Amino acid sequence: MADGDSSYSQQLPCVFSPKSQQYLAVCAQDGRLRIWNTDSKTLHQEYVPSAHLSATCTCIHWGPCRTVKEGPQRKKRKSEAGHVEEKADLLAMGTVAGTVLIYSTAKGALHCTLDGGHSGGVNCVHWHPEDCLLYSGSDDSHIVEWDLQTGKTRSKWKADRAAVTSLCVSPDGKLLLSAGQTIKMWDLDSKEVYRKFTGHSSAVTTLRFATTRPPDSSGLYFLSGAVHNRLLSVWQVREDGKDKNSVVSFTLTDEPRHIDLVTSRSKDQAVRLAVVCKDGQLHLFEHFLNGPCKKPLSPSCTVQMSDTKDSPMPIPLLAAALNAESRAVTLAYGNYLQPVIEKVDIQTADRHICLTRNVQTTLSLSIASTLSKVKTPITNSKSKVLIPGLPGHQAPVTGTSVATEKRKKDSDSKEVSIAERLGEIDLQSTASTKKESKGTPSLKTDNFAVLLVQGLESHDNDILNKVFQTRKEMVINNTVSRLPLPAVLPLVEQITKRLQGHPFSAVLMVRWLRAVLMHHTSYLSSLPDVVSQLGVLYHIIESRVKMFHKLTKLHGKLYLLVSQVATNNSTNKVSDVDHTAKLVYEEESSDEDEASGDERLLDEDSDNWEEEEVMEDDGKEGIDQGDEDIDNRTDSKENGEEKMEHDNESEEE
Structure with a gap:
C-alpha cells in the first residue's frame, strides 16, 4: 500500500485498500482512476477528473476505514446493533497541478477538491489515522496539513531545501516522517523537527513505520526505500539520539516500487514485509527488530510469475498485500489496463517460487468472432522469429530511399542543410504536378519520410509540425509506408501526444494514425509490450467513443428544440394579420344611395x-x-x- 511516485519513476500509482483489501485503485497514464473489486475481479468504478490530461495523478493513498451510509438499509436486529462494519471509502489523489482530489467510493463521485496549498506538483499524500486530517508533500519543498471538514489548509511549513518526495504518519498519530534526500521526523503538535536521519543518496520514495511502540522506549523502527537503490534501510529511533545511521538493511534485486508490511507490536513479534521491485519480482521478508544487524538480510522467499507458453515470458507483478491473520498474499499482476487479481498461499519454506499463469495480454474488447476458411500454416517449433526492435535481431533496418542513387551521382554538388531544405519545401503545394518546369525542384514523398525520421530522432517540433501539416491522403500513406520500422513507435507516441491537443490538430493526426494502422499493424502486433505502448492511445479512443454517443443524443435534443422554436416563430408571424382593406370599390351613381337612405x-x-x-282611436x-x-x-x-x-x-x- 505504498504510494507510487510517478515523478521519480515510471510506475503508475497502484494501491490496495486497507484491512480487507477489497479494492485495488489504479491511476492510468491518461489520468483516469479505476477501482477494481478483488473479490469479483471486475471493474468496480471508473472516474475521469475534469483536468485529467493537464493535471495527471502522481500519487494515491487510501484513507482509514470508516462507517459509510449507502442509502436506505434494512432495520438491524438487536444482536447486530453493536456490530458496525467499517469500509474503505475515501481515496486521496495528488496531481501535477498542485491540487489534491478526494474521491469517495460510496458516492462514486468526487468528494471534494483541496486547492491553493501548493505551488508545485504533489509528490506524496498520507492520511492521519484518527482525525479528518491529510498531509501532502510537494515540489515546492513544503508540507501542508489539510482539514477535510472545511476543505482548507490547517497549517503549512517548509520541510526541506529540495522537493518532498515521501510522507508517513506514525500509528499513534503524533509523529510525521518526511523525506527528500534526508529524512526528518516531525512532532505534529509543535510542527518542529524531532529527529534527523542521514537518508539516501537519491530521492526517497517510500517511508513506512515498522513498529507501533512509543519512541521513548528505543523500540520505534521505520524503513525507507529510494530510487536506484537496491536496499531497504531500517532506522531506529533511540532515546540517546544516536540514530543517524540505519540499523538493518534488506537486499533486493531492483529498486522498490510497492511495499506492504504487517507491523510488530512487541519484541516477540516479527515484522512481515512484502516488496514488489521494478523488475516485477516479489520479495518476502520476516525479521525480529531488536537492535542493529551488520549483515544485509536476504529475502526469505522470492516469487516470480510467467506464462504457460513454450518459451515462457515473465509476467510483471504490480502490487502485493499481506494478510495480517493468515499467510495469504493478494497479488495484482499483468498490465495496468486490466490487472489480474489473485489470492495465493505462499509457503516461505521454498526460497524461490515461480507461478505459471495463462494471462491474455490482449485488451478485453467485445469483437464478434466469425469462422474463416483460411488454413493456419504449420510452422516448425524449432524456428525462431527475429523482429526488428527485439533482442537477437542484429541487421539494422534502413528505409528505402530512391534519392540515395541520385545523390551519389551528384556527389560533386554542395550538400544542402536541413534548414535550407525545409525552406525550399512548400507543404501546402501538391506533391508532384505535371505542369512544373524541369528546373524547379518537386516535392516527393522520400523527403517527407526522411524529414519525419529526422524529426522523430531529434525531437524537433518545427520539422514535425511542417510534416504533419499535409492534408493529402496519398502523401501521408506513401510517407508512412516508407518509414523504417524502428521509427513506427516514436511516430505513434507523437500522434498520441498531439491527439490530446487542439481539435484541429487531432483531425490531422487521425489521418496519420489510420495510415500507421494500415501499413504497420503486423509489426505492432508482434511487439511483446504492445499493451503498455498503446495503452494511452486506447484510453483516448475509448473516451472519445463514449463521448460520441453522448454528443449524438445532445445533437438530437438540440435539433428538436431548434425546430420547435422555428415553428413557434412561424405561427406568430401568421397570426399578425393586417386588417386594413387592400381594395375599395365605389359606385358611380349616387341616386340609389339616397333612395336607400x-x-x-x-x-x-x-x-x-x-x-x-293602435293606441289612439280618435282621428284627426x-x-x-x-x-x-x-x-x-x-x-x-x-x-x-x-x-x-x-x-x-x-x-x-
Missing part, C-alpha cells in the same frame, strides 16, 4: 305611425294628412324598388 328613414317612421294608430286631420303622406311615400318606394329590379335584370343580361 330614404327607405331606412321611412321604415322607422312607418313603425312609429302604426303604433300611434293632422293624422289623416300624415297617412296620406305615408301612402304617397310607400308608392314612390314601390316604384323605386321596381325600377332597381329592372336595372339589375338589365345588368345581368
Whole structure:
C-alpha cells in the first residue's frame, strides 16, 4: 500500500485498500482512476477528473476505514446493533497541478477538491489515522496539513531545501516522517523537527513505520526505500539520539516500487514485509527488530510469475498485500489496463517460487468472432522469429530511399542543410504536378519520410509540425509506408501526444494514425509490450467513443428544440394579420344611395305611425294628412324598388 511516485519513476500509482483489501485503485497514464473489486475481479468504478490530461495523478493513498451510509438499509436486529462494519471509502489523489482530489467510493463521485496549498506538483499524500486530517508533500519543498471538514489548509511549513518526495504518519498519530534526500521526523503538535536521519543518496520514495511502540522506549523502527537503490534501510529511533545511521538493511534485486508490511507490536513479534521491485519480482521478508544487524538480510522467499507458453515470458507483478491473520498474499499482476487479481498461499519454506499463469495480454474488447476458411500454416517449433526492435535481431533496418542513387551521382554538388531544405519545401503545394518546369525542384514523398525520421530522432517540433501539416491522403500513406520500422513507435507516441491537443490538430493526426494502422499493424502486433505502448492511445479512443454517443443524443435534443422554436416563430408571424382593406370599390351613381337612405328613414317612421294608430282611436286631420303622406311615400318606394329590379335584370343580361 505504498504510494507510487510517478515523478521519480515510471510506475503508475497502484494501491490496495486497507484491512480487507477489497479494492485495488489504479491511476492510468491518461489520468483516469479505476477501482477494481478483488473479490469479483471486475471493474468496480471508473472516474475521469475534469483536468485529467493537464493535471495527471502522481500519487494515491487510501484513507482509514470508516462507517459509510449507502442509502436506505434494512432495520438491524438487536444482536447486530453493536456490530458496525467499517469500509474503505475515501481515496486521496495528488496531481501535477498542485491540487489534491478526494474521491469517495460510496458516492462514486468526487468528494471534494483541496486547492491553493501548493505551488508545485504533489509528490506524496498520507492520511492521519484518527482525525479528518491529510498531509501532502510537494515540489515546492513544503508540507501542508489539510482539514477535510472545511476543505482548507490547517497549517503549512517548509520541510526541506529540495522537493518532498515521501510522507508517513506514525500509528499513534503524533509523529510525521518526511523525506527528500534526508529524512526528518516531525512532532505534529509543535510542527518542529524531532529527529534527523542521514537518508539516501537519491530521492526517497517510500517511508513506512515498522513498529507501533512509543519512541521513548528505543523500540520505534521505520524503513525507507529510494530510487536506484537496491536496499531497504531500517532506522531506529533511540532515546540517546544516536540514530543517524540505519540499523538493518534488506537486499533486493531492483529498486522498490510497492511495499506492504504487517507491523510488530512487541519484541516477540516479527515484522512481515512484502516488496514488489521494478523488475516485477516479489520479495518476502520476516525479521525480529531488536537492535542493529551488520549483515544485509536476504529475502526469505522470492516469487516470480510467467506464462504457460513454450518459451515462457515473465509476467510483471504490480502490487502485493499481506494478510495480517493468515499467510495469504493478494497479488495484482499483468498490465495496468486490466490487472489480474489473485489470492495465493505462499509457503516461505521454498526460497524461490515461480507461478505459471495463462494471462491474455490482449485488451478485453467485445469483437464478434466469425469462422474463416483460411488454413493456419504449420510452422516448425524449432524456428525462431527475429523482429526488428527485439533482442537477437542484429541487421539494422534502413528505409528505402530512391534519392540515395541520385545523390551519389551528384556527389560533386554542395550538400544542402536541413534548414535550407525545409525552406525550399512548400507543404501546402501538391506533391508532384505535371505542369512544373524541369528546373524547379518537386516535392516527393522520400523527403517527407526522411524529414519525419529526422524529426522523430531529434525531437524537433518545427520539422514535425511542417510534416504533419499535409492534408493529402496519398502523401501521408506513401510517407508512412516508407518509414523504417524502428521509427513506427516514436511516430505513434507523437500522434498520441498531439491527439490530446487542439481539435484541429487531432483531425490531422487521425489521418496519420489510420495510415500507421494500415501499413504497420503486423509489426505492432508482434511487439511483446504492445499493451503498455498503446495503452494511452486506447484510453483516448475509448473516451472519445463514449463521448460520441453522448454528443449524438445532445445533437438530437438540440435539433428538436431548434425546430420547435422555428415553428413557434412561424405561427406568430401568421397570426399578425393586417386588417386594413387592400381594395375599395365605389359606385358611380349616387341616386340609389339616397333612395336607400330614404327607405331606412321611412321604415322607422312607418313603425312609429302604426303604433300611434293602435293606441289612439280618435282621428284627426293632422293624422289623416300624415297617412296620406305615408301612402304617397310607400308608392314612390314601390316604384323605386321596381325600377332597381329592372336595372339589375338589365345588368345581368
